[in-house]
Each structure stands twice: as C-alpha cells, then as structure tokens.
Amino acid sequence: MKALERNALLRDGLLGRVERWVNRLPNPFVLFAGIFGVAAVMSTVIAAFDVAVQVPGEKGSTPVLGALTPEGLSHLLATAIDSFMAFPALGPVLVIAMGIGVAQGTGALECLMRIAFLRVSRRWVPYLVAFVACQGHVLADSAYILLPSLAAIVFKAVGRNPVAGLLGAFVCVGSGYDGGILLGTLDVTTTGITKSAADLLPGIDGYQVHIAMNWFFTAATGLLLPLVGGFLIDRVLEPRLAPWNPKYDPAHTVAEDGAATEVLATPAQRRALLISGGVTLAAAAAMVTAWLLPGSPLRGEDGVLAPSPFVDSLALVLSGLFFLFGIVYARCGGVDKEARAVYPHLIGAVRDMSGFVVLVFAIAQTINLLTWSNLGKLFAIGLADGAKSVGLGGFGILLAVVLVTSLLNLLITSGSALWSILGTVMVPAGMLLGLSPAAMHAAFRIGDSVTGAITPMQVFLYFALVSAQKYQPELRLGTVISRLVPFALSFAAVWTVILTGFYFLDLPLGPGAPIHLP
Numbered sequence: 235m236k237a238l239e240r241n242a243l244l245r246d247g248l249l250g251r252v253e254r255w256v257n258r259l260p261n262p263f264v265l266f267a268g269i270f271g272v273a274a275v276m277s278t279v280i281a282a283f284d285v286a287v288q289v290p291g292e293k294g295s296t297p298v299l300g301a302l303t304p305e306g307l308s309h310l311l312a313t314a315i316d317s318f319m320a321f322p323a324l325g326p327v328l329v330i331a332m333g334i335g336v337a338q339g340t341g342a343l344e345c346l347m348r349i350a351f352l353r354v355s356r357r358w359v360p361y362l363v364a365f366v367a368c369q370g371h372v373l374a375d376s377a378y379i380l381l382p383s384l385a386a387i388v389f390k391a392v393g394r395n396p397v398a399g400l401l402g403a404f405v406c407v408g409s410g411y412d413g414g415i416l417l418g419t420l421d422v423t424t425t426g427i428t429k430s431a432a433d434l435l436p437g438i439d440g441y442q443v444h445i446a447m448n449w450f451f452t453a454a455t456g457l458l459l460p461l462v463g464g465f466l467i468d469r470v471l472e473p474r475l476a477p478w479n480p481k482y483d484p485a486h487t488v489a490e491d492g493a494a495t496e497v498l499a500t501p502a503q504r505r506a507l508l509i510s511g512g513v514t515l516a517a518a519a520a521m522v523t524a525w526l527l528p529g530s531p532l533r534g535e536d537g538v539l540a541p542s543p544f545v546d547s548l549a550l551v552l553s554g555l556f557f558l559f560g561i562v563y564a565r566c567g568g569v570d571k572e573a574r575a576v577y578p579h580l581i582g583a584v585r586d587m588s589g590f591v592v593l594v595f596a597i598a599q600t601i602n603l604l605t606w607s608n609l610g611k612l613f614a615i616g617l618a619d620g621a622k623s624v625g626l627g628g629f630g631i632l633l634a635v636v637l638v639t640s641l642l643n644l645l646i647t648s649g650s651a652l653w654s655i656l657g658t659v660m661v662p663a664g665m666l667l668g669l670s671p672a673a674m675h676a677a678f679r680i681g682d683s684v685t686g687a688i689t690p691m692q693v694f695l696y697f698a699l700v701s702a703q704k705y706q707p708e709l710r711l712g713t714v715i716s717r718l719v720p721f722a723l724s725f726a727a728v729w730t731v732i733l734t735g736f737y738f739l740d741l742p743l744g745p746g747a748p749i750h751l752p
Contacts, residue, residue, distance in 0.1 A: 265690065266596035270603060274301035277607035287612045299607045309606055310599070317602040318595045326549035327697060328587060330379045333553030335583025336576055337560035342510060343384070345503050345563070348391040356392045360472075361464030363388060363399055367406035368460045369414040376549045377407045378694035383701060395478045397702050397709070402467035404698040405718045408687025409725040410463070412649070412679035413455030420649060421445045424675065427653045431661035432671040440752040441665075447672040447747035448679065454732050462724050470720050478705060502567045510563035514555055521551060590700050597693055604645075613645065629737050631667060632677040635660050636730065639681025644689040649682045665751065672747035676733060684726040688718050 281300035288295045300306050318324075337343045354362065363385045370377030382404040389399030412420065429443040499507070525532040525544040534542035544551070557576075564574040603609075624634070639656060646652045656678065664674040686692060695714070703709050735741070742748050 263593055263596050266593070266600050270596070270600045273600065273603050273607070273609060274306075277603070277609050278302040278306070280609075280612070281607075285612070287608060296608050296611060298609060298612055301603050301607055306607070310603060313602055313606075314599060317598045321594050321598040321601075321693075324591070324594050324598075326376060327379055327590065327694075328584060329549050329553045330376055330556075331583045331587050332580050333556035333560075334380070334383055335586075336579045337556040337563075338383075338387070339579030339582065340560040340564040340574070341503075342507065342560045342563035343387055343556075344391070345499050345507050346511070349499055349504070349507065354392065356394060357468075358464075359388060359392050359394065359399075360402060360467035361460060363403050364406045364463030364467060365460035367403040368410035368456055368463060369416055370407040371411050371414055371420050372416045373552070374420070374545075374548060375694070376552055377411075378404065379549075379697060380552060381407055382698055386701070386705065395472050395475055396705050397475055397478060398467055398472035400702050400705070401698060401714060401717060402463065402471055402721075404694070405687040405721040406460070406463040408692065408694075409684050409722050410455065410459045411686055412683045413452045413459060413729075415453045415456040417445060417449065421448075424650060424653050424657075424678070427650065427657045428661055428671050428675045431657040432665065438665050438751065441670045441672070442746045443671050444744075444746075447744040448676050449744040450741070451676050451732065451736055451743045452679070454736075455729060458732065459725060459728055462728050463721065466721055466724060471717055474717060476706060476708070506563045506566035509566045510559050513562050514559040517558055518555055586704065587697075587700065590697055593696050594693065597691075613642070628667065628669070629734070631660075631664055631669065632673060632733065632737065633730075635664075635674060635677035636681045636726075636733075639678050640685045640726070641681075643682055643685045645691060647686060647689060647692050652682065653678055668751050670743075670748060670751050672743045673737075673749045676736070676743050680726070680729040680733060684722050684729060688715055688722050690715075 277298060278300035280298045281303070284297070286295035286297040301310060334343070367377070367381050367385070370381050373380060382400045385399035385403035386396035387399075390396040425443060425445050425447065432438075432441070432443055521532075521544075524530055525539070525542070528537065532542060532544040533539060534545075539545075560579070561576055564576075635656070638660075639652065642652055642656070657674070660678070661671050661674045665671065687695065689695070690711075696711075699709065699711055699714050702714065736743060737749055740749055
C-alpha cells in the first residue's frame with residue numbers, strides 16, 4: 235500500500251510540474267507568435283549559409299529559404315490571409331460546431347444521451363466512450379470535434395464530470411488515431427505514400443501494399459487501447475479534475491427558485507426524439523446509399539469510395555444531420571416556442587468558437603512559414619537520416635521509426651505530410667534490412683498517434699480547451715496537457731507491446747502482409 239502511495243505521489247509530482255511549466259507559457263496566440271518569430275530568425279540564419287536538403291524522390295536539392303529576406307517577407311505578407319482562410323481545420327470546425335450547436339441548443343442531444351444511457355452503468359461509460367473514440371479516424375478530423383462534444387453530454391447524462399468525458403474522448407481519438415477496427419480515409423492516403431516509397435526499390439518484390447495491409451494490427455489496437463483509455467479516464471483523469479459546477483453548462487436551465495432542473499424526458503420530448511431520430515437516420519441512410527450506388531457522382535475517380543466527394547464533404551454531412559436532428563426535434567414539440575429559433579443557436583455556436591478562430595490565424599502563419607522556408611523538411615529528414623546512420627536493424631529500426639515519428643509529430647501534425655517525408659527514407663531503409671513496407675507503415679502509425687493529442691501544434695487541442703472551458707472556465711492549457719500526458723505514455727506502451735508481439739511471433743499485419751520480406 236505504501237508503495238502505491240509513493241507511486242501516486244511521484245506521478246502527481248511529475249504531472250504537477252508539467253502542469254505548472256505549461257501554465258507558465260503565454261496564451262496560445264502569443265505562444266504561436268513567438269514560435270513564428272523564432273522560426274523566421276532560424277530560417278534566415280540557416281539560409282544565409284546556403285543550406286539545402288535532399289528530399290528522397292525529388293530531383294535536385296531543396297534550399298532552406300529565409301523568412302526575413304525581401305522574398306520571404308513579401309511571401310508571408312501576400313499569403314497571410316489566404317493561409318488563414320485555407321487552413322484545413324477552420325471550415326470543418328465551424329461547420330460542425332453550427333450543426334452541433336442547433337442539436338444541443340434545442341435540447342435534442344441532451345435528451346438523446348439521457349435516454350440512450352439511462353440503463354448504462356456509470357462504471358462502464360468511460361470504456362464505452364474510449365471504445366468509440368479509438369475508432370474515430372473513420373470520421374477523419376471531424377472526430378476531434380464531434381466525439382468529445384458528445385462524450386461530455388454522455389458523462390453529464392450519467393452524473394459524471396463532462397470535462398472528463400470531453401478530454402478523455404479527445405485524447406483517445408488523438409493517441410489512437412491510426413488504429414481501430416474499421417478502415418478509413420487515413421488508410422487510403424498513407425498507403426499510397428508507402429507504395430510510392432516502396433517503388434523506389436524496384437529490384438525488391440514479393441510484398442503487397444494495399445489499404446488493409448495493417449488491418450490485423452490496427453484491429454488489435456482498436457480492441458485493446460479502449461481498455462486502457464477507459465481505465466485512465468475513470469481512475470486517473472476524472473479524479474484529478476476539479477469538481478464540476480452544474481451552473482457552467484451550455485444547456486443549463488434554472489427553475490424560478492434557482493435550482494437546476496433535471497427532468498429525464500417528458501412524453502412530448504420522447505415523441506419528438508423518436509420522430510427526429512427516425513428522420514435523421516432516414517436521411518443518413520439515403521446519403522450513404524447514394525454514395526454506394528455504382529456510378530454515383532458522390533464516388534471518387536474511377537468509382538472508388540474513398541477518397542471521394544462524399545468523404546471530402548463528411549464534415550458538412552455530419553453537420554447537416556445534427557442540424558436536421560435538432561430542428562425536427564424542436565418542431566415536433568420537444569422544446570418551447572422560444573427555443574425553436576435556429577438562428578440564435580447558430581450564432582451562439584460560432585461565437586463560442588471565436589477564440590479558436592483567432593488562434594487559427596496565428597497557427598496558420600506559423601505553418602505557412604515552416605512550409606515555405608522548408609524548415610519542416612530539414613528537421614524531418616535530418617532526424618530520419620540520423621536514425622538510419624546509427625545502423626539500426628530489424629526490430630530496432632521499427633522502434634526508431636516510432637521514436638522519430640512521435641517526435642516529429644510534435645511539430646508536423648498532418649500524418650500524410652509527415653509520412654510523405656519520412657516514408658521515402660524509412661520504407662526503403664527497412665526493405666533493405668528485410669522488413670516489409672507493411673511493417674514500416676505499422677511503426678509509423680504508432681508515432682503518428684501517441685503524441686498527436688498533446689502537442690501545442692495540434693489545433694484541435696485548443697478546440698478541446700475552449701469546449702472544456704464552457705464547463706470549467708478556469709481550465710488552462712497546462713492543466714489539460716498534464717491530464718493527457720498519462721494517456722500518451724500509456725498508449726505508446728500498449729501500441730509498442732502489440733507491435734512487439736506481432737514482430738516476435740511473426741504474425742501477419744494484415745491480409746498477405748507479413749512482417750518480413752520473403
């Protein structure tokens with residue numbers, strides 16, 4: 235017992251130091267402004283020495299460009315607004331936020347979660363949330379927006395801290411992003427990069443590269459990681475959060491005597507929920523059917539299901555379904571006449587995201603600078619070449635891929651962008667050592683996942699922070715990151731143990747995809 239207490243004190247001390255250190259940082263906007271300034275100076279100094287980087291697969295070397303040169307300043311000024319408006323996460327976040335805002339503002343989501351989880355034990359809710367979140371990559375980046383918001387409502391419906399549900403779902407989405415039982419668009423994009431990298435060695439054959447080449451591996455993680463995630467939400471995250479005050483509730487209602495009203499559902503609300511749920515499911519089924527039909531314009535080039543216009547518009551589709559669910563619920567008598575007004579809910583949802591929008595401007599400028607100056611490529615290839623030069627082989631090179639990817643993922647949060655740089659170095663290197671492209675791809679999945687939820691470069695981390703502050707206004711970035719670090723470390727360990735088992739038992743990673751080359 236004393237040993238457990240000492241371990242708890244040590245854990246709390248380490249996480250406490252992380253929390254205090256991160257909380258000493260300036261607000262996120264100022265933080266990214268500082269990163270922008272450092273990167274600008276660094277790129278200019280490096281460019282002054284005519285440093286260039288050789289990107290595998292590209293003809294010629296790529297020079298590092300100085301941001302503080304006349305050319306650099308001209309580029310940054312000319313592209314500032316475009317980089318902000320074209321930032322990948324900005325549109326999906328606002329679009330989905332509006333749809334959820336209507337469904338939540340009308341009370342439809344609240345009513346659905348209360349009834350759906352009425353018979354679910356409070357004990358098992360964290361595991362259910364973790365399981366769904368660990369399959370979240372099927373929804374692409376929309377999972378970072380949608381699932382944490384729903385998890386908060388689920389936790390509140392069973393009388394638990396909604397912040398624990400929100401942050402737990404967020405970190406399970408991020409640190410388990412490349413795993414899961416189902417296949418998604420991520421598998422399509424990164425598999426294409428792996429195939430291109432493997433094609434750099436045309437003299438080696440006898441292997442397969444296809445979308446399901448890691449499916450056995452990812453399915454195993456999709457089943458095991460939720461057990462760890464649920465345990466951490468229940469035993470580590472929620473106990474360390476400050477008690478939740480119900481007055482801080484986006485859907486909070488107060489009676490005349492000042493007491494919060496908590497009615498499960500009236501007969502009228504149940505009827506409205508049944509109708510709105512049926513209409514929404516019918517609309518979803520119609521859209522999916524239209525997508526699956528041969529020759530459908532919602533399919534991609536050559537009739538593939540993904541990538542396709544339907545998948546590319548997933549954020550809009552999800553938002554539309556939530557909007558439909560909320561408005562039908564309101565029109566069918568689920569709420570009073572005043573709450574049926576849709577426009578105020580839309581405005582309120584966008585207003586709640588105003589801080590996030592301001593932050594995106596700073597993040598977009600920083601990423602624009604790193605991309606244009608080629609600093610990101612310089613750092614990534616430098617680390618990859620360093621791991622290769624050490625002479626690691628076999629399982630060692632797989633661990634090197636995990637380590638290098640997890641470190642670079644702190645800077646480059648786009649999995650496809652990161653793998654397009656690392657894959658062209660690591661995949662051929664592994665193949666020359668007898669490892670299949672599927673094995674290198676599996677190692678990349680680990681590093682691309684585990685640190686994805688705790689890096690300050692992760693734009694959705696600030697979305698989670700803003701959303702959590704609706705329930706706990708005093709919450710700060712350092713507190714959030716310190717609460718998520720145990721998930722990243724534990725998930726990294728579980729991911730690696732699973733890969734170790736596949737490697738040393740020589741199990742196939744997917745259909746026709748062994749660890750080693752024949």
